[in-house]
Amino acid sequence: MANMQCIKGFEQFSKALEQFPQNVARNVMRTALRQGAELLHETCKRMAPELEKEDKRSKGHAVPGRLKDSIYHKLITELSNEWMQTYYVGVRRGQKSEQVKVKGGKVLNLNAYYWTWVEFGHYYVPPRTSQQKEFYSEKRFNAAARMTGMAVWIPPRHFMRDAWTLSKDAVMDVTIRYMEERIPREAKKLGLNWKPS
Structure with a gap:
């Protein structure tokens, strides 16, 4: 006949195990991916071509630096859950008249509706x-x-495609390094003993 033993603290351990994936998704994966997205975002901005001088015929539509200012990164909450986090790095586009802002006394349109013309010719x-x-x-x-x-x-003057090609390894390294550092700390917060292999 087998000896029956009472495992103490099993309830707390079980709760910690249930909470662990949520904490990792919210605190670790989201931040790790944001760091990767920020790195890709900066590379895209650096590689985006810039208009040398304002074209008088464009009536304020073609402004130097608008393409760089239109590049953004964003967490897509609808596509994110405790198993997957989704970030988007793209160029804000739309109609010529949308999203107007005043910068240094000038009215600027923040949309680079023409970015596909630059990227693909x-x-x-x-x-x-x-x-x-x-x-x-x-x-x-x-x-x-x-x-x-x-x-x-x-x-074409590829800048989005070239930015991804140039920085994808660095983006993965930043993301993985952050996760390797943070997951053991997240486990320790819940009282789990985490020893990476």
Whole structure:
């Protein structure tokens, strides 16, 4: 017949084990991924091309540094839970008129609606003359300009793709290093003895 033994503290141990994944997700994974996202964000900003001088014809739409200012990182709470955390690093885009802010007395639009043109390349079509406006809609004129060779292909200047390629290993290192440091501390807070292999 086997000896029955009473395990003391099992209830507390069980509660600590239940709480551990939530604490790791909230306190460790989220912060680790934020550090990785911040590193990628800074690399994207550093690699983004900057307009040399303001174009007078653009009426305030093309402002030096707007592309860099439009890059952001954000926690996506809808896609995050105790097993997975999701951060997004991207470029704020939208309509030309959205998200206006005043900076140094100038009204700036924070959206870089044109960032895909920079990242992937685009055709430049010269503006229509008044006579061409009578006969062509803008869409038809653009199509005709491409077919006739009036449109000029502007090659891409990859900055998001290159930033990821350049910094993905560093992002992973920062994230893993932080998790290796913090998970044992989180276990210790709950009274669990954590010894990484």
